[in-house]
Amino acid sequence: MSMARSLPATGMLAFEHVTKWYGPVAALTDVTFSVGCEVVGLVGKNGVGKSTLMKLAVGLLQPSQGKVQVAGHAAHTRQARTLVGFCPDFETLYEDLTGATFVSWMLRFHGFSPSAARARAQAVLDQLGLGPHMHRAIREYSKGMRQRVRLAQALAHEPQFVLLDEPMTGLDPVARSQLSEIIRNLPSLGVGVLVSSHVLHELAAVVDRVVLVHQGRLLADGKVAELRASMPTQPHRLRIVVADARNLATVLVGWPEVHSVVVQTDGLEVAIGGEGSFYAQLTRLAATWPQPIEAVAPLDDDLASVFGYLVG
C-alpha cells in the first residue's frame, strides 16, 4: 500500500491539555500526548473516554478546552481530515452498496475522479483480502468482511495518520494476524497509527508504546517495559522451572527481595521487590544448585499486567 512520508516523525497527532465535557460530565480531563510515525496503543476500560479521544482526533468532536492537532492543523479542519483515516468501532455501513462502491464513494470526497476512485477502492480491498467479494452487497458480508471494508475506507485515501478503534473485532485468527502485519508495516510507509483494542496481547504485539486512559485522564504513556519498570513498589512475579522446587523455595524465602513464594508441581511462582539484586543472587545460586534451573520467566511484564496494576 503506498503511503506518504512527508511529515516529521514526531507530533503528527498532538493532544494539548484537552478536556471534553458532555453537559456536566467530563469525558476527558486535561489529556496531553502526541503520536508520531509509530504505532501507539490506546488502552483503557470501557467508558473511560477512548472513543471520545478518537473522535476528537478525527474532528467528529471538538474539545471543550485545549487543542487537538494533526500535522499542525486543528483536527476538525479540512486540511487535517485530508491527512487522517479512521476505522470506527460501530457496525453500520451502507448495507445496499457493494464494498467497492462504498469505498469509491468515500474516495470521491477526497478529490478522486470516478475512475480513479473505483481503481483505488478495488486495489485497497484486494490488498485487504476482499477481492473476490468486493462486488457483493455489504449486507451479505460476514463480520470480518465488514471490518475490512471499514479498514479500506480508512486507508484508501492514503492518509498520513490512521486511527483504528477496536480493529480486531470480528476478525478470525488469520485475519487478525494479517491486520497486525498491516498495522506493523504502516510506520515504515510514513503512516502513524493510534489503535485501541481490548485484546491486549495482540495490541502489545503491534504497538511501539501505549497510552493508558482511565476515568477520562491520561494514566500512563510509554513503552510497556518502561511503564512496568516505573512501578518499583509493585512486586514482579516470576516463574522458575526447577525439579526440586520445594528445596529452592526454602532458600528463596530467606532473601530480603522475595515477597512471597508459591510452590507448584514443576516449579515456583515468586514475587520479588528489587529485580537487579535478586537476579544477581539467583545467578550465583543457579551455578551451585544441585538441580538445573530450567527457566526463569517474568509473569507480569506484559501489557495486560501493566494495565491491571495501573487501573487496579
Place this chain on the structure above:
Amino acid sequence: MTARPRLRFLGTVVESARQTTLRLCRQRLWWIVLGSIFALVAVGWLLGMRLGERTNGQSLFCILAWWLHGTVLVPWFALYVGVQAVHGSLEDRTALYLFLRPVGRVPLLLGNWLAVSILSASVAVLGTLALFVGLAANPEVWTDGVHGHVAWVFAGSLALGAVAYAAAAVFFSAAVRRPLVWAAFFVVGLQQLTANLPVSAGLRQFTITDPLRRLVLDGIEPDARLADLLWPAETFQPEKIGTPIVDLAWLVGVTLVLACWFYRRTEYDARPRD
C-alpha cells in the same frame, strides 16, 4: 500522497446528491411508490366511470389532485424520504463516514436536500399525471373537454411543494431528534391551523400549503364553486396576498439556512441515542 484537486462546494453538493439519490433508489419504498402510481390511475378511472352529473371531470381531478395527492401523498412522501436520507444516516451513524472527509457539512446537506427534492418532485409530477390519465380515460365526463393544462399546473405546483417539504424534512432531521413527529405537527398542526387564519395573516407564509394553493388557483382560474372546494376557509382574494413563488422561496431559503446551521455545528455523535 498524490496531490489531488479538492472537491469544491458545488462539486460536493452534486456528488452528495448523486450518492443520496442512488442510495434512496435502492430502497424497497419505490415498489410502494410504483404501486401507488398505478393505484392513482385506477382511482381516477373508477371515479370517472361513476361520476355524477353535479361534478365534471376537471373539478374532480382538481379536488383529488389537491386533497389526496397535494395535501397527503406528496407531503408525507417528501418528509419521509427526507428524514430517511438525513436523520436515518445520522441515527445509524453512516453519516459519520462522510463527516470524516475533507468536505464541508453544508454542501453534504444541500446535496441530500437536492436528491430528496428531485425524487419527491418526480413522484409529485408522476402522481398528478397518473391521476389525470385515469380520469381522462373517461373523456365523456369532461364537460368542457379534456385540458392537459390543468394537469401541468398541478404537477408544477406540487413539484414545487415537494421541494419545500424536502427542505422542511432536512431541517427537522438536522435540528431535532424525532423529526417525523415534528413533521407531523408541521403538516397536520401548523398548516391546518393557519388554513383558518385570515388571508392577510403573516403566519401563512410559514406554511407550504398556503402558497401552493394560491399557485394552483392562479393557474387554473377556477369558478367560485371549485375555488370554494379547494380553499374553503374564505373567499379567494388574490389581490390581498403576495406572490406564492416568492413566499415558497423564502420558506425554502430560511429553512435550509437553519438546517445547515444545525447540521454544521451539532456534534451528532456526542448526543445520547434512544
